[in-house]
Amino acid sequence: MAKTTTPWTGRSARRDYDPQIHRWPPHVNVLFGFVPESDFERAAPLLAAATAETPVFTARLDGVRTFRHRAYSTVWLDPTAGGKAPWADLHSALQQRFPRCRGPAKNFAPHLSLGRTRDAQRVSADCATRLDAMTATVWELGAPLAGPPRADPPGTRSRASSPPPGAGSDSVSR
Template identity: 30%
Template sequence: MIPVHTTAVVIIPPEDVWEPIQEIRREHDHNIRRWMPHITLFYPFIPHENFYNIQYDLQQTCKHIKPFSVKLDTVGHFKQRKGNFILWTGCEEQQEMQGLYKSLKLLLQNKTEVKKRPFHPHLTIGRMRDADKFEDLKSNVESSWQTIEFEVNKISLIWRNDPPDDVFRIEYEVPLGSE
């Protein structure tokens, strides 16, 4: 199946850890309305109407993966091709996260197009075009960032409509370690 930009597989932190993330995003991420805080596993993904075709396989894969703790303890950035600078918090050295991604990639590579680039788990907290303002934002966030820790015990399949109803919503959650 050809992937679409209206669906994704993500990890959504529990709402009780959202506030420090959303505090930054409210001011520096114009996509805050569309996306909930998340770590992207696969985007774009299969069309929403095909989610049911993959639910069982995802359950079978995820039931063998134990829930794990994630620490969003680093702040980094990258520049998109479109010219936006992206500020993120992440967990680069997280073996369990990499293991989850590899297991899902192995499952999905025969069902849809999967990007071949390395997986760098991160949660976007800001984006802007102005390089000087971005450097100021990055410095401020780096100096004040407090580690956020939470348990990953499920993955979420999310989808959205086209504008104006283009806010992502959870369609299906797959628990980890359910065997």
């Protein structure tokens, strides 16, 4: 997952609409599925290899979108406004190493979840009025390898703990 490393303006929207706000930090989903905790040691070098071959890139988060589910919709912020290619490259590098982590949809859609609702039109409009576009440097892979995490997420592993020199305060980790 690409996790936000700085305070983020979407928190108020998530507080209002995301029942999982205390379970998951803000993040961009880049792969669907989880690796069992018993496989963490084997998974860590695969994650490192995938990110090593994917260059650092700048993402533009802009545009509120929805995924429709049976009983509700997920409202999300689009991180691909600046281009889909870097996200597709990252997804491909991860998918090669974790072929069983496939989402229910054929088309990969990186997304930053804002919440769940039965009234997608109203919540999407509200979120769109609250959120301005932002850019962020995607530089690190943080991976909840086993899911969903416990209160203190031991399943979250990162390649680094702070942005690299020159990354700035608007960095996002991948």
